[in-house]
Amino acid sequence: MSVLHAAPLLEVRGLSIGYGAPIATGIDLQIAPGEIIAVLGPSGSGKSTLLATLAGIIPALAGRISISGRDITQAPIQDRRIGLAFQEPLLFGHLDVLGNVAYGPRRHGASRPEARARALSLLAWVGLEDLARRSVQQLSGGQAQRIALARALAADPLLLLLDEPFSALDADLRTRLATEVARGLRERGVGAIHVTHDVDEARLVADRILRIQATGAGTARLMP
Amino acid sequence: MTTRTSPAWLGWAWVLPAGFLLAFLAVPVTVILRHAVGSWGTAGLSVADARGTWAVALLAAAQATASTLLAVAVGLPIANVVSRYRFRGRSLVMAFVTIPFVLPTVVVALALRQLIGPGLGPGLLLVIIAHAYVNLAVVVRIVGSQWHQLDPRAESIARTLGAGALQAFWTVTLPRLRPAIASAAAVVFTFCFTSLGIVLILGDASTRTLEQQVLRQTSVLLDFPGAAASALVQLIVVSAVLLLGTGMGRLRPTSLQASRLLPLPQRTVPRLLVLLVAVVASLLVLAPVVALVVGSLRTSGGWSLQWWVSIGSVDAGTTRIGSPIDALATSIRYALVTAVIAAAVGGLAALAVLSHRTGRALAIIALAPLGISAATIGLGTLLTYGRPPWDLRGTGLLVPIAHALVAVPLVVAVVMPALRLADGRAAHVAATLGARPTRAFLTAYGPILGVVMLAGAGLAAATSLGEFGAASFLAREGAPTVPVQIARLLSRPGEQSLGSAGVLAVILVIATLGLVMLVDGMGRRMLTR
Numbered sequence: 001m002s003v004l005h006a007a008p009l010l011e012v013r014g015l016s017i018g019y020g021a022p023i024a025t026g027i028d029l030q031i032a033p034g035e036i037i038a039v040l041g042p043s044g045s046g047k048s049t050l051l052a053t054l055a056g057i058i059p060a061l062a063g064r065i066s067i068s069g070r071d072i073t074q075a076p077i078q079d080r081r082i083g084l085a086f087q088e089p090l091l092f093g094h095l096d097v098l099g100n101v102a103y104g105p106r107r108h109g110a111s112r113p114e115a116r117a118r119a120l121s122l123l124a125w126v127g128l129e130d131l132a133r134r135s136v137q138q139l140s141g142g143q144a145q146r147i148a149l150a151r152a153l154a155a156d157p158l159l160l161l162l163d164e165p166f167s168a169l170d171a172d173l174r175t176r177l178a179t180e181v182a183r184g185l186r187e188r189g190v191g192a193i194h195v196t197h198d199v200d201e202a203r204l205v206a207d208r209i210l211r212i213q214a215t216g217a218g219t220a221r222l223m224p
Numbered sequence: 225m226t227t228r229t230s231p232a233w234l235g236w237a238w239v240l241p242a243g244f245l246l247a248f249l250a251v252p253v254t255v256i257l258r259h260a261v262g263s264w265g266t267a268g269l270s271v272a273d274a275r276g277t278w279a280v281a282l283l284a285a286a287q288a289t290a291s292t293l294l295a296v297a298v299g300l301p302i303a304n305v306v307s308r309y310r311f312r313g314r315s316l317v318m319a320f321v322t323i324p325f326v327l328p329t330v331v332v333a334l335a336l337r338q339l340i341g342p343g344l345g346p347g348l349l350l351v352i353i354a355h356a357y358v359n360l361a362v363v364v365r366i367v368g369s370q371w372h373q374l375d376p377r378a379e380s381i382a383r384t385l386g387a388g389a390l391q392a393f394w395t396v397t398l399p400r401l402r403p404a405i406a407s408a409a410a411v412v413f414t415f416c417f418t419s420l421g422i423v424l425i426l427g428d429a430s431t432r433t434l435e436q437q438v439l440r441q442t443s444v445l446l447d448f449p450g451a452a453a454s455a456l457v458q459l460i461v462v463s464a465v466l467l468l469g470t471g472m473g474r475l476r477p478t479s480l481q482a483s484r485l486l487p488l489p490q491r492t493v494p495r496l497l498v499l500l501v502a503v504v505a506s507l508l509v510l511a512p513v514v515a516l517v518v519g520s521l522r523t524s525g526g527w528s529l530q531w532w533v534s535i536g537s538v539d540a541g542t543t544r545i546g547s548p549i550d551a552l553a554t555s556i557r558y559a560l561v562t563a564v565i566a567a568a569v570g571g572l573a574a575l576a577v578l579s580h581r582t583g584r585a586l587a588i589i590a591l592a593p594l595g596i597s598a599a600t601i602g603l604g605t606l607l608t609y610g611r612p613p614w615d616l617r618g619t620g621l622l623v624p625i626a627h628a629l630v631a632v633p634l635v636v637a638v639v640m641p642a643l644r645l646a647d648g649r650a651a652h653v654a655a656t657l658g659a660r661p662t663r664a665f666l667t668a669y670g671p672i673l674g675v676v677m678l679a680g681a682g683l684a685a686a687t688s689l690g691e692f693g694a695a696s697f698l699a700r701e702g703a704p705t706v707p708v709q710i711a712r713l714l715s716r717p718g719e720q721s722l723g724s725a726g727v728l729a730v731i732l733v734i735a736t737l738g739l740v741m742l743v744d745g746m747g748r749r750m751l752t753r
Contacts, residue, residue, distance in 0.1 A: 020487070057383075107391065
């Protein structure tokens with residue numbers, strides 16, 4: 001299912017990533033709208049650093065990142081329209097479920113009722129609208145991860161970065177949730193980079209699989 | 225911990241601490257209550273007196289609120305930097321920030337008087353600054369330890385959802401820190417509300433505290449019922465604030481995660497900001513201490529060792545209160561006796577907590593002196609054991625007993641967690657190898673117990689050396705402790721008095737920091753075993 005012929009959603013050219021010293025260099029990457037790619041690699045190979053750089057949490061050491069043709073290499077995190085979900089749901093403990101999902105729309109200027117309506121529609125999408133007023137402390141692991149994904153999508157991102165989001169769940173739930181999320185993202189036309197070390201999970205959700213491989217000079221590259 | 229291999233005497237470990245706390249905490253507090261209730265119940269305390277007490281309480285509450293706000297405002301950025309980022313010198317900055325808290329309050333007061341006193345003059349502003357200075361460590365430690373555990377990725381997620389950096393802090397990080405900030409603020413408020421040394425040396429009529437009122441009513445007006453009433457009002461306010469603080473301070477465990485320190489931000493401006501906060505915090509904290517040392521080395525004629533050389537002579541103090549060197553000898557003697565009493569009582573209380581179910585109740589009682597001001601302890605001890613039938617004034621034990629009460633919670637706090645760390649199964653192994661219960665117990669807990677008891681004793685000695693509140697009630701006229709002597713010297717005019725006070729303060733700084741570093745070193749040694 002190749003969608004590469006479409007205009008790229010994300011375009012990365014000659015990207016170097018790392019905290020001070022580069023751990024991967026010369027990264028080139030294109031993602032089409034609605035395309036999901038999986039990035040595989042051993043622990044410490046720079047998968048999470050790549051996501052942190054794309055999200056703007058750490059600056060790129062070199063290279064250029066564009067999203068829908070707009071150069072965002074230097075753009076602040078909140079202006080990139082890139083969503084993020086980690087292995088831990090990292091829900092905001094002082095807000096209830098609805099408050100968590102409505103957080104993004106509110107930051108983007110939606111009124112309280114608008115944000116609430118959007119949050120409820122996303123909660124319905126993940127099948128958890130009944131839990132809207134529940135404290136996040138009372139959720140199961142799977143519920144919390146669905147809420148985290150609903151929260152990320154409520155901010156209307158163009159691209160979603162998934163940093164091993166299902167690896168804390170048991171095998172059955174992992175497979176089911178990964179399939180559901182992949183389908184939902186495609187339906188909504190949201191592109192995604194899914195970082196994992198599980199080849200089966202990568203095959204299940206991704207249109208393409210890339211690997212971070214060491215080049216021998218202490219750095220690594222992204223290769224098909 | 226009590227098992228079939230435990231020695232029989234362990235079951236009786238609670239007796240000494242319980243007896244000590246009953247005699248020197250419960251009885252004196254009851255005596256204060258009896259005096260206070262008696263004075264209110266009869267015509268002993270007029271309505272005007274009662275109004276006066278509440279007026280002072282209000283004044284002190286306003287001062288304590290302002291001091292707390294300043295401490296939190298200055299402490300938060302420092303907590304952010306030292307608890308979240310990894311950089312060279314981070315531990316040093318942390319140690320610097322802790323210094324004001326471990327220094328005796330009269331020393332801090334003198335240091336700030338040397339540094340900014342000439343420009344600012346005594347009064348509310350100077351007192352607020354001094355209180356914020358002393359309590360910076362409370363904010364940095366309590367808020368910092370919570371901040372360290374917050375997963376920084378939650379803030380990153382808020383940013384990806386559209387929040388700017390400040391907005392992410394305001395809407396995601398600050399709410400998660402609120403419990404810790406409430407706890408820290410309650411503790412700081414309590415310290416500022418019950419302040420004595422700092423308000424005596426740096427304050428004026430606008431900075432009176434109930435603690436000061438209790439001292440004045442006891443030593444100047446000889447109005448013991450009035451003093452007891454003031455102490456009671458203070459106890460009520462402090463208990464209410466601490467309860468409120470702990471109520472608001474309930475932590476949400478699921479929002480926490482053990483997280484590692486972050487590397488410094490890679491972008492230049494945030495990176496420089498972090499380093500700037502670290503440098504400015506260090507300078508702010510060290511400047512008064514440096515001013516103190518410089519002050520002890522200067523006379524009106526320039527640099528001189530005059531104050532240091534004359535410290536042994538009676539002229540350096542007053543003929544009435546003896547030489548500063550005598551005060552040092554008194555303080556050291558008291559510190560040693562305090563160390564022995566506090567280590568025995570606190571150590572046994574900690575053992576009792578681990579070995580006995582009712583011991584847990586004892587632990588709560590053993591920690592109670594934390595919420596009771598030093599002057600309340602001093603007044604209670606004086607009312608109970610400063611006159612017949614149990615007059616202990618001639619024994620020289622009143623001050624060490626009061627100091628031990630202040631220090632026992634610290635000893636319990638040092639000994640108890642360490643005992644929990646020890647592996648009790650070693651006792652079972654020793655028993656199977658033929659050791660009798662006491663030998664088996666000592667095999668498992670002896671080595672760690674030796675280290676932590678010494679550390680606790682060191683901490684108790686440091687507390688005694690710097691304690692001012694209780695000592696100002698109990699120290700005999702001719703045998704003041706060093707902090708009391710410093711306060712007396714500062715109340716007298718003249719360069720000689722200031723110079724001698726400065727030298728005594730520097731000696732206290734060295735002794736206190738030396739002891740605290742020793743205790744810290746022992747703690748590290750224990751953890752690396």
